[in-house]
Amino acid sequence: MKIEWIEDFLVLIEVGTFSQAAERRHVTQPAFSRRIRQLEEWLGVELIDRSAQRLTLTPHAQAHEASLREWLAHLYAMRSRIRADSSQGPRAILTTQHTLTVSYLPRLLRHFRQHASQARLKIQSADRSDCIRDFQRGKADLFLCSELEGSPLYSDSDSIERVELGGEMLIPVCATDRAGHPLFKPQIDTSLPLIGYSHDSFLGEVLTSPYMMDLQRNYDVDLVCETAFTIGIREMALAGMGVGWLPHGLIEGDLEAGKLISLIEILGGPALVVCCYRHSQQVNASADAFWQLMSEAPPSV
Known part of the structure; x- marks a missing residue:
């Protein structure tokens, strides 16, 4: 699993479309869609309801969106602490x-x-x-x-x-x-x-x-x-x-x-x-x- 997949998913929720999310992430739309699929495969559940006309999260995605955000924030905070301790004591x-x-x-x-x-x-x-x-x-x-x-x-x-x-x-x-x-x-x-x-x-x-x-x-x-x-x-x-x-x-x-x-x-x-x-x-x-x-x-x- 790559951290960028979580970032991709959260950006997708924020902007609401695959095309805008791909542009925000500086990748092509097919590459972006592939990364979302890879995240779903790693989790073992679908996150996006692809039968809906507009971007719709599955119940699994809705239930765990906040946890994913919290996990990512903690990970970045830990990285900052490790870097700061390494350079400044x-x-x-x-x-x-x-x-x-x-x-x-x-x-x-x-x-x-x-x-x-x-x-x-x-x-x-x-x-x-x-x-x-x-x-x-x-x-x-x-x-x-x-x-x-x-x-x-x-x-x-x-x-x-x-x-x-x-x-x-x-x-x-x-x-x-x-x-x-x-x-x-x-x-x-x-x-x-x-x-x-x-x-x-x-x-x-x-x-x-x-x-x-x-x-x-x-x-x-x-x-x-x-x-x-x-x-x-x-x-x-x-x-x-x-x-x-x-x-x-x-x-x-x-x-x-x-x-x-x-x-x-x-x-x-x-x-x-x-x-x-x-x-x-x-x-x-x-x-x-x-x-x-x-x-x-x-x-x-």
Whole structure:
């Protein structure tokens, strides 16, 4: 089987006719048709319904078109990685949770680019639990994460190193009215709409006690949404849907612009720490360069 046969088939789907596809692929139409036949013979199924007047895919082709595209994309990506590793050396892989990808990571990457431009880095953004799993399985060299202050993830492991990059608050916020006042101010006799975190999420666990317990004990709380996605909570807060706790680094610009207002003096909020972990015994020059930069003078959180 030749990769060009898969490419031919996908181009045929895109343009809709054998003649246009052959022209796009810079071959004659008979040669192009032959390559499609060869792909069908290799797969053992027909991909094109040749009894139809217009180009029509068979059920087999329709069912597996997405898989063929995904397979080809993965193959090209693997080729790029192999070529890059061969010419430039291996990259360090940094895994981090989605919130930090938006808030702190851009500043950290600018710092890396300025001080270690030759070191190579690949970012993997995922849910915090997935990041932990990948780091523990050795699929990532560096793990950038948020922790509750005083509760490090790995506190008793000789094989894992930790560097603290800075702290930030988890702040209760809501949108403002035209006068710049909170749309929702916690009061005993009024309902308080809450945009909450899922109980099984990291921030949901952080807020459970005492913040959520105190909130539900002291106010008439209306849970309008429950999600693990911090970015979604920010968008809903900006839309005036309710009150939600968000990391300061994520909403700093919104607070300065007056789009969101802090309610921390009324509701309080936990202190978080942004830190990075690595395995002590790893051997990766790029990861070492990034670790050194984070240990010396990282950008502020």
